Amino acid sequence: MSTSVQNAPGSGTAAAPGAPIGELVFALIIVSIGVVGFVSGAGIQTPPSASDIGPRAFPFAVSGLLVAVGAGLVFQVLRGHRGAADEGEDVDLDAKTDWLTVGKLAGFVLLHSFLIVPLGWPVAAAILFFGAAWSLGARPWWRNLMTAIILALVLQFVFGGLLGVSLPPGFLEGLGVFGG
DSSP states (O other): OOOSOOBOTTTOSBBOSSOOHHHHHHHHHHHHHHHHHHHHHHTSOOOTTOOSSOTTHHHHHHHHHHHHHHHHHHHHHHTTOOOBOOOOTTSOTTOOOOHHHHHHHHHHHHHHHHHHHHHOHHHHHHHHHHHHHHHTTOSOHHHHHHHHHHHHHHHHIIIIIISOOOOOOGGGTTOGGGOO
């Protein structure tokens, strides 16, 4: 009986051909993110009045899960367990990348980062949401604009007003419900 894996467990399809370099790199990246989380979490200052569960608990828990899952993936890949190759069921494998759309989306993300401080988060987010919808071909434009404005205001209210996250409110500075 051969120990090599011909099929992915339970999938009934052949494993991806070639060496599992990509899967191993992915698993090691997951482990690395977990280690970075531990290092960053250790830098969190804990006030003397903190209870048993301080501000480091959540980052440490997430980092521990990342390291455990990543290590498990590394172990599985080294044992020969590999994922099934994509068959492209609903993807045209011969289609070229639409670099214009990618460029538009990247441009709107970059524009968003430059507009947050001078215009405030709600305006910058509305421009980003509208630009993303336009770049991806959503129609009609007026519905995209209304959705972008409402979504940006709702997110500003939830994060700035209710959760107290510091988002620059821009022209909403005087309205306490939107925080800042």
